[in-house]
Amino acid sequence: MSELLKKPTMFDSAQDDLPLLEIRDLAITFTTPEGPVNAVRKAHLTVMPGETVAIVGESGSGKSTTALSAIGLLPGNGKVTAGQIIFDGEDITHADEKRIIELRGSSIGMVPQDPMSNLNPVWKIGFQVQETLKANGLAGSNSKERVAQVLSDAGLPDAAKRAGQYPHEFSGGMRQRALIAIGLACRPRLLIADEPTSALDVTVQQQILDHLDTMTSELGTAVLLITHDLGLAAERAEKIVVMYKGQVVESGPALEILRNPVHPYTQRLVAAAPSLASKRLQSQRTEVAEEINAVVKAEHEITDDDVLQIKDLTKVFKIRKGLGRSEDFTAVDNVSLSVKRGTTTAIVGESGSGKSTVAQMVLSLLEPTSGSVIFDGQEMSNRSEKDLFKFRRRVQPIFQDPYGSLDPMYSIYRTIEEPLRIHGIGNAKSRQTRVKELLEHVSMPSSTMHRFPNELSGGQRQRIAIARALALNPEVIICDEAVSALDVLVQAQILNLLNKLQEELNLTYLFITHDLAVVRQIADDVCVMQHGRVVEYATTDEVFNNPQSEYTKNLLRSIPGATLRL
Amino acid sequence: MSENPTPEIIEPTASAPRVRAGKISSRRIEHYVAPLEETPLQSVDKVDETATPLSMWAQAWRSLRTQPLFIISAALILLVIAVAAFPGLFTSTSPTSCSLEFARQGPSAGHPLGFTFQGCDIYARIMYGAQASVLVGLFTTIAVVVFGGILGALAGYYGGWLDAILARLADIFFALPLILGAIIIMQLPAFRENRSIWTVIITLAIFGWPQMARITRGAVIEAKSSDYVMASRSLGLSKFKTLVKHVVPNSLAPVIVVSTISLGIYIVAEATLSFLGLGLPPSIMSWGNDIASAQISVRNNPEILMWPALALSITVLSFIMLGDAVRDALDPKSRKG
Numbered sequence: 001m002s003e004l005l006k007k008p009t010m011f012d013s014a015q016d017d018l019p020l021l022e023i024r025d026l027a028i029t030f031t032t033p034e035g036p037v038n039a040v041r042k043a044h045l046t047v048m049p050g051e052t053v054a055i056v057g058e059s060g061s062g063k064s065t066t067a068l069s070a071i072g073l074l075p076g077n078g079k080v081t082a083g084q085i086i087f088d089g090e091d092i093t094h095a096d097e098k099r100i101i102e103l104r105g106s107s108i109g110m111v112p113q114d115p116m117s118n119l120n121p122v123w124k125i126g127f128q129v130q131e132t133l134k135a136n137g138l139a140g141s142n143s144k145e146r147v148a149q150v151l152s153d154a155g156l157p158d159a160a161k162r163a164g165q166y167p168h169e170f171s172g173g174m175r176q177r178a179l180i181a182i183g184l185a186c187r188p189r190l191l192i193a194d195e196p197t198s199a200l201d202v203t204v205q206q207q208i209l210d211h212l213d214t215m216t217s218e219l220g221t222a223v224l225l226i227t228h229d230l231g232l233a234a235e236r237a238e239k240i241v242v243m244y245k246g247q248v249v250e251s252g253p254a255l256e257i258l259r260n261p262v263h264p265y266t267q268r269l270v271a272a273a274p275s276l277a278s279k280r281l282q283s284q285r286t287e288v289a290e291e292i293n294a295v296v297k298a299e300h301e302i303t304d305d306d307v308l309q310i311k312d313l314t315k316v317f318k319i320r321k322g323l324g325r326s327e328d329f330t331a332v333d334n335v336s337l338s339v340k341r342g343t344t345t346a347i348v349g350e351s352g353s354g355k356s357t358v359a360q361m362v363l364s365l366l367e368p369t370s371g372s373v374i375f376d377g378q379e380m381s382n383r384s385e386k387d388l389f390k391f392r393r394r395v396q397p398i399f400q401d402p403y404g405s406l407d408p409m410y411s412i413y414r415t416i417e418e419p420l421r422i423h424g425i426g427n428a429k430s431r432q433t434r435v436k437e438l439l440e441h442v443s444m445p446s447s448t449m450h451r452f453p454n455e456l457s458g459g460q461r462q463r464i465a466i467a468r469a470l471a472l473n474p475e476v477i478i479c480d481e482a483v484s485a486l487d488v489l490v491q492a493q494i495l496n497l498l499n500k501l502q503e504e505l506n507l508t509y510l511f512i513t514h515d516l517a518v519v520r521q522i523a524d525d526v527c528v529m530q531h532g533r534v535v536e537y538a539t540t541d542e543v544f545n546n547p548q549s550e551y552t553k554n555l556l557r558s559i560p561g562a563t564l565r566l
Numbered sequence: 567m568s569e570n571p572t573p574e575i576i577e578p579t580a581s582a583p584r585v586r587a588g589k590i591s592s593r594r595i596e597h598y599v600a601p602l603e604e605t606p607l608q609s610v611d612k613v614d615e616t617a618t619p620l621s622m623w624a625q626a627w628r629s630l631r632t633q634p635l636f637i638i639s640a641a642l643i644l645l646v647i648a649v650a651a652f653p654g655l656f657t658s659t660s661p662t663s664c665s666l667e668f669a670r671q672g673p674s675a676g677h678p679l680g681f682t683f684q685g686c687d688i689y690a691r692i693m694y695g696a697q698a699s700v701l702v703g704l705f706t707t708i709a710v711v712v713f714g715g716i717l718g719a720l721a722g723y724y725g726g727w728l729d730a731i732l733a734r735l736a737d738i739f740f741a742l743p744l745i746l747g748a749i750i751i752m753q754l755p756a757f758r759e760n761r762s763i764w765t766v767i768i769t770l771a772i773f774g775w776p777q778m779a780r781i782t783r784g785a786v787i788e789a790k791s792s793d794y795v796m797a798s799r800s801l802g803l804s805k806f807k808t809l810v811k812h813v814v815p816n817s818l819a820p821v822i823v824v825s826t827i828s829l830g831i832y833i834v835a836e837a838t839l840s841f842l843g844l845g846l847p848p849s850i851m852s853w854g855n856d857i858a859s860a861q862i863s864v865r866n867n868p869e870i871l872m873w874p875a876l877a878l879s880i881t882v883l884s885f886i887m888l889g890d891a892v893r894d895a896l897d898p899k900s901r902k903g
Contacts, residue, residue: 042604048593238591247604252597255588262599264607363800392802405793408622409815419801444613451619459611468797489610564588 018089020222021047021070021190026083028065028074028246039065039078040246047190052216052223054233054254056269057243058487063226066243067192070224071108072100088189106136109188109221111212113195115175119167125151125178126163129185136186154181155211173204180212187219194226201350201514206558209236228488230273231517231561234258242266258564272492273561307508308339308362308476313371315357331357333532334371339525341475344502344509346523346540348516348555354532355512359480362510363397364388375476393423396469400481402461406453412439412464413449419471438467441504442497459490466497476508483518495521517559520544528552626895636891642884650700653693661690661851670867679873682856683863688870691856692877698852699881702766703833707825709771714778715821721779722786723809729783736776744773744835745842752844761847766839770832781824785817792816819896823889830885837878853878 028040040062047053055063068074070085072095085093087103095103104110112118120128129147133139139146144163152159154177167175176196183191196212197205213236216223227233233240234254241251242265250263261267315332332354339345349355360366362373364380373380375391383391399405406415416435420426426434436446442463453461462482469477479498483491499522501507511522519526519540526543528536528551535549547553556562620628630636649656659676664686671681679688721732748769751757757765789795790813798808839845840854848855853874860871 051591051593052589235588238589238593239595245608247600248598249600250598253591253595255590256595256597262597264602268607268610365796365800389802392800395800397797397800399793399797401793405797407792407794407798407812407816409812411619411621418798418803422801422803448613451613452621454622454625455617455619456613457611460613465797468801472801493610 018049019046019086020049020051020088021045021224022084022086023066023070024084024086026066026069026085027081028062028069028078029081030075031077031079038246040069043083043243043246043248045241045248045251047222047224049189050217050220050222051239052213052225052237053239053241054225054227054237055241055243056227056230056233058228058489061243062246063243064194067194067224067226070190071104071110071192072097073110105132105188106138106186107188107190109183109186109191111176111179111183111191111193111196114199115172115179116199118179119170119175121167124164124166125170129163129178129182132182132185138186150181150185151178153215154178154184155207156181172200173208176200176204176208177211180208180215184215184219184221188221190222190224191216192224192226195228196225197232198228202516202558202560203350203554205232205560229560230258230269230488231559231564234564235561242269255564268489272489305341306338307341307376308510309374310335310337310358310362311372311374312336313358313361313373314369315354315361315366316369331532332361332368335527335529335532335534336371337525337527337534337537339476339508339510341508342502342506343524344511344522345525345527346511346513346519347527347529348513348519349529350514350555352531353529355514355529356480358529359397359478359510359512363395363478364391389423393472394474395476395478396472396474397478397480398462398465398469398482400484402458402465402485403453405465406461406468408453410453411449412451412453412456415453415464416449416467416471419468423472425472434471435467438470441470441501442467457490459486459494462486462494463497466494466501470501470505473505474507476510478510478512480512481514482511484513484515491518498522516555517562528555622896626892630891630895633891633894635887636895639884639887639891642880643888646696646700646881646884649693650696653697656693657687657690659687659690661686661694670863670870680869682860682870683867684859688873691851692853692874695851695853695856695874696877696881698763698846698850699833699836699854699878701763702770702836702846703829703885705763705767706770706774706832706836707829709767710774710778710828711821711825713771714775715782717775718779718782719786719809719814719817722783723790723813732779733783736779739773739776742773744770745838747773748835748839749842749844752839763846763850766836766845769839770835774828774832777828778821778824781820782817785820786813789813789816823893823896826892827886827889830882830889833878833885834882 023043023045026040026043027038030037030039043062043066045053045055045066055067057063065074065078069078069080070087070092072092074080080093083093084091087108092100092103119125123131126144126147129150130139130143133143133146133150144160147163148160151163156162156174156177162170162174167178170178176199180196183193193212197208200208209232212223215221223237225233225237230240234257237254239251240254240257242249242257242263244265250257250261250266257266258270261270313332313335314330317329317331318326319329321327335354335358337345337347347355347358357366361368364373364383368381375395378387380391410418413432413435416438417431420431420434425431435449439446439448444460444463444467448456448460448464453464456464465482482498483494486494495518498509502509509522511519513519523540526536526538526540527534528543528549530551536543536547536552538548543552544556547556664682664684666685668677668681668685669683671677671685673680677687677689679692682688682691717732721729751769751772752761752765757769786809790809795808795812798812799805803811836845836852837854837857840852841858843858845854846852848859856874857871857878860874864871
């Protein structure tokens with residue numbers, strides 16, 4: 001790296017006794033129309049110079065609020081009501097606007113969460129970097145070179161040319177690099193990184209975090225990393241602070257906390273973290289059976305029938321390029337796989353790999369360009385409406401976004417009853433019994449049925465979506481990123497629920513996800529997709545223990561926390 | 567929850583990939599654990615069974631009924647509707663028994679607002695004139711919502727050529743100024759010879775539907791891409807039924823807001839047309855006609871014009887305020903911070 005970057009590093013043991021950032025007994029209150037909400041209570045944490053500290057917690061735990069209060073970026077209705085924020089020996093809890101602006105950028109940098117919305121689309125990337133330099137008085141006569149330097153330090157190849165491009169010409173990972181460049185442009189002593197990579201694919205995430213690591217350790221920058229992923233936190237930080245309901249419940253050395261969590265909440269979190277789990281979830285029944293005789297199970301599997309077969313499935317989309325011209329885009333390219341009854345096959349891939357398109361074709365919501373989907377021995381294409389209607393009863397989807405998959409106008413009862421009504425099953429009374437039974441299946445109290453989706457949390461909504469999918473006693477359930485939007489603990493709960501239901505109802509799952517860690521917990525077979533093609537297709541154990549393709553190996557390595565030795 | 571056992575370590579087989587083993591600080595880091603009493607652990611993702619279940623409409627009603635804007639506008643609208651339905655309850659004077667001996671006289675006992683140029687009681691005429699205005703506003707809105715709403719919903723939901731044709735058709739109507747178009751239509755023989763409330767309603771509806779069609783189309787396009795629509799389709803619900811059962815109910819909110827506001831606007835439009843002598847025939851009592859006939863005395867007795875104009879403004883204002891209040895209730899995001 002350049003001369004510019006060589007600031008004295010802070011690792012000399014004599015200097016490091018004063019904390020860079022210290023938050024003492026912080027309380028933050030939001031005024032809402034429903035009354036004051038205590039988002040953070042009695043939070044305390046210290047960041048030493050050059051140290052990486054991770055705040056871990058589920059959504060709504062107050063982790064971002066705590067970190068943002070350090071640079072005075074609380075939303076308008078939030079206020080620090082108690083406690084102190086001390087930066088480099090100076091109390092900045094109630095510092096005036098002028099002082100905070102002085103600190104921002106030059107002393108405390110920030111990398112925001114969503115790379116897609118945090119760059120201004122009307123300005124060139126270079127301009128936005130230069131803006132930061134200017135604001136902190138660092139843009140001299142050679143500002144152009146400085147901008148290019150900052151960008152190339154952040155790992156953008158061909159930086160001088162890139163600086164002249166607009167955000168929409170950048171991919172998500174490149175935008176995040178640009179944001180990191182902006183955050184570190186003025187060589188701050190503390191960098192606040194708010195979920196810097198949660199919107200990115202795992203392989204990109206790994207690259208970016210590696211790079212951030214290298215940069216900050218070279219510059220001696222301390223990092224306050226906010227994340228929901230315990231594995232990622234353990235891998236990247238020396239110290240972990242666990243927050244729950246606005247309070248710090250545990251903090252300490254990263255590996256120590258993972259090995260030896262003391263607070264029950266941390267224990268729960270460690271137990272549920274998918275990136276640290278290694279084994280397929282199993283209900284007790286199979287576990288016992290397996291111990292008695294593993295061979296029997298294997299034989300049993302062979303006789304099992306393939307309930308779903310996909311043969312040479314291809315989907316080509318026409319992308320309009322101006323008037324009358326169009327270009328072919330092959331979203332799914334010659335995909336073949338088969339799913340055995342009662343098992344789970346996962347389709348894994350990063351964004352744009354075509355995995356969701358496969359799901360939509362299996363659900364007959366999208367017509368394949370060529371190839372076929374064979375369900376229970378019957379070809380799916382060119383089926384009559386009547387056959388399709390029957391097929392709907394047997395194959396059901398669960399979607400990713402729990403906030404979008406339930407009609408907000410329908411009560412929970414109407415939502416779950418809808419499939420029964422469409423297929424004319426039972427009368428009003430028997431349907432009500434069935435709805436109650438389904439709610440019980442997904443461990444929801446039956447009083448929920450008079451509620452509306454907007455009153456439920458994401459995980460609860462997902463349970464309702466599962467109940468709706470189960471209403472018609474389907475044989476196959478297509479889970480399209482069904483747990484991706486949920487907090488770790490809730491995710492673990494839903495995965496356990498899915499697993500339990502599979503046992504009880506002999507369900508077959510086609511599980512579409514980007515998260516290999518989740519795959520390990522739920523899938524029997526894994527199909528790894530890249531750019532519309534299958535690059536690896538084998539049993540879960542084989543894929544995880546002996547991956548064949550380079551892409552799979554790379555994916556596996558990128559799981560945060562996967563290589564930690566605990 | 568089942569306990570996850572310690573992980574097997576994945577030994578990468580590729581040539582020397584970086585193993586990230588975590589960072590170990592050279593400093594001593596204290597391991598702090600909060601006392602359990604401070605944040606008692608709650609069970610994961612529990613349903614709050616104490617709150618009363620509320621549908622979206624019930625929630626909207628809840629936030630609406632405490633808003634002063636809503637209370638004032640709703641009270642005014644109720645008053646206007648009561649006057650329009652039973653004008654006889656509010657005045658015992660006949661609006662048509664005019665006598666030139668009272669012409670342009672000021673307020674007197676039993677005649678609180680005085681008399682017009684023709685010697686008619688102003689207060690009585692305002693009370694009786696409300697009916698025409700409210701009827702025009704109401705029926706035009708109904709016609710526009712039904713016609714524009716259906717076309718917009720179909721265009722938005724099915725897209726393709728239907729959408730293209732309807733969008734261009736709506737654009738053509740958008741391009742015509744309302745007053746100019748109304749002048750031409752009201753001059754057509756069929757309209758000129760049978761002028762009534764209905765001709766005005768039809769004219770206004772012809773120029774009003776494209777706006778409603780656009781709003782509905784936009785709302786439907788937004789709703790149709792939701793996951794719940796896809797979920798219903800994969801449950802086997804037909805395309806059209808999905809439109810009726812899921813898409814339309816979820817697109818209603820903006821339609822309701824816009825139609826409330828445009829009800830007020832149609833009342834103004836009727837008054838404008840009547841003022842220009844193109845709207846209601848002079849035989850029908852309406853605020854617009856009264857304003858038109860008060861023109862001649864505006865110099866010496868401006869109050870004759872002022873009273874019907876005030877009645878018109880208050881009515882229109884209350885519909886627009888109601889629309890604002892309803893929008894805030896239906897879309898909490900639009901509320902100011």
